[in-house]
Amino acid sequence: MMPKTSFPALALIGMLAGCVGSGGGRTLVEGVGAEDMLKLRAGPGLGFRVVLGLPDGTPLERQDCVTEVGQLWCRVSLADAPRVSGYVSADYLVGGAGPSR
16 A cells, blocks of 8 residues: 555656656747747746747747646757757647647
8 A cells, every 4th residue: 555645746756757758859839929929938937038039830849848837848949040949838839749739
């Protein structure tokens, strides 16, 4: 029989394995809107500085994802400029790496 304290730890490990352990790949920015841009941030969360804005259709390479305050953030780099990297909300990624829309 497992101690009661083990279940939350196992649940957390399972959740992180689904987010962090998933492999990277090519993805696109989608759903931002014509008048807006997705903010590429220096870290995984709204409190990090904005590196630059990404319009819909921007091709990215995704490395890994983490959950911060209930939000999934993915570390990405620009497909055409791999040295430019940061974190974006996974809600705006499609094409094999983000949520299906």
